[in-house]
Amino acid sequence: MPDSAAPVSNLGFAILGLLARRASTGYEVAQRMRQPIGYFWTARHSQIYPELNRLDAARLVEHEVIEGAGPRPTKRYRITPSGQTALAAWVVGDLEPQPVRDLEVLRLWSIWTVEPDAAHDLIGRLEGAHQSALDRYLEELAEISDLPGVRDPSKPLFASRITLEGGIRSRRTALEWCAWMRAELAAAVR
Amino acid sequence: MPDSAAPVSNLGFAILGLLARRASTGYEVAQRMRQPIGYFWTARHSQIYPELNRLDAARLVEHEVIEGAGPRPTKRYRITPSGQTALAAWVVGDLEPQPVRDLEVLRLWSIWTVEPDAAHDLIGRLEGAHQSALDRYLEELAEISDLPGVRDPSKPLFASRITLEGGIRSRRTALEWCAWMRAELAAAVR
DNA sequence: AGAGACATGTAATCTGTTACATGATTCG
DNA sequence: CGAATCATGTAACAGATTACATGTCTCT
Known part of the structure; x- marks a missing residue:
């Protein structure tokens, strides 16, 4: 003990x-x-x-x-x-809901205080950041996906693969959201 | 000044x-x-x-x-x-890439150390947490989506709406990811 | 009378970042 | 010979949580 x-x-x-x-x-x-x-x-x-x-x-x-x-x-x-x-x-222990803490979303929450041009530019930069993170994750996944054990839940590579997959999915979703926000901005500026 | x-x-x-x-x-x-x-x-x-x-x-x-x-x-x-x-x-200031810090993903990264049953149960609990967060966000969005100014980028409600939309998209993606992980676990247990 | 919301603060502790400090080995 | 990498630590500070402290007003 x-x-x-x-x-x-x-x-x-x-x-x-x-x-x-x-x-x-x-x-x-x-x-x-x-x-x-x-x-x-x-x-x-x-x-x-x-x-x-x-x-x-x-x-x-x-x-x-x-x-x-x-x-x-x-x-x-x-x-x-x-x-x-x-x-x-x-x-396997209890998972208490952890507080959300996202600085980029906090910024966006105050985006109404700036000019549409600046808002558009900010979202563009955010998009770039998500894209490069996505690229890195995809590269990592490619490196491990042919290795032995990657489909065996009792092996570390299985866990690496599923968490990486989660990162890829969330970055893709963030990119779609950015595109959607641009469209929402454009629709209003029209 | x-x-x-x-x-x-x-x-x-x-x-x-x-x-x-x-x-x-x-x-x-x-x-x-x-x-x-x-x-x-x-x-x-x-x-x-x-x-x-x-x-x-x-x-x-x-x-x-x-x-x-x-x-x-x-x-x-x-x-x-x-x-x-x-x-x-x-x-509109510079956004340096902020470090990722997600306790639930960190857990999943070590999920290979536990029995498949326990892993399955953990993912089920994660799914429940994401689902209830999604429900709350949807409720919040419903409450504001008919209010005036919600489509005007110079109004606070516009920003509330787009950040809430981001939360909804990311929780939905997390739920899909959880379902995918269950399937990956099941495929291997077979 | 007691519970709970309203209302504002401080202290102790824990977590995390930045900066300071030292010194060997390897490569160009 | 200088820069980068290997290698391990401490100190000072900033950010965040938990606990301590006080006291009113409203509702049951």
Whole structure:
């Protein structure tokens, strides 16, 4: 039984999910959780190193010291059996509705305060951002879709594929919505 | 010219957007920015009162003391002309790609660690959450869609309508995605 | 008389970003 | 020899949540 009384944060579960796929150094975890696709969650190294130490103290991960560059010892972390148990329990746990927080939609909510030309331009830029995100996701999906295990629900690649598919669908929908908004603006300007 | 050197936070612009639509007390701002639909941004009163004071100090809003309940004076805030200018400038300003941060997708990314039955159940619960959000959005849209100004891009109701439309489209897409994921799970379990 | 909405604040804590700090190895 | 990458940490600050604190008015 692990040291209880130590609640794991969302970031902690993100890291456990990463390490369940493959053992990594803190540096590698930071690379994988960075731009442009950190699989729908991001964090900086300054947040990751302390969190790894907490997970380590809670025995949800363990580390071995390996040789590597840098002034301090390089550590490779791997998830422990109790880490895997905790991760699986979190995955199927209660999901309370999380607050929506979208800065771009917040902007659009005040779009009535600006001139139609500026509004049109803003939506165009939004469209560009969604398009490039979509392109990246499609590329990622193409890279994994022929790999073995991609259709097996007990394999990590299955989960990568379905979350990527979700990203693709939502970006496509956002693009359609942008086109619709342009049309709504044009209809009124007429 | 307002006191410069005072950068306004995203929360500040959310509040300015609210006050641009109608003058409110801090309490009313807090009600409007609460669950279930805070128009894609939420905040608690403990964050709102200090922010209102900062906006007030920067002359982006002003207040009058009115009579009301409570141990302290009740204040009604309204946006100032320079507040409107600042809001409009923010709306058309640069949009740097914001980091994706979705806790439900993060869960799904580790769904391969659990049994197919539990995975199926999780997706069912996700579907229920999206469905109830969709229902709320549809109700909201029905309430405003016959009001005057709803098709005029210079009116707040236009912006309410297009952001609500975005919410509806994204929830519908999420529901389709959930159905697709169930099918993918079933195909493999076969 | 008690519950609940109205009304405004502060304090403690947690989460996340930016900036500071150090130093080895590899490639051009 | 300089730049980039590998590698790990801490400190200061900003943003957000939870809890503490107070007191009135209205309805049942």
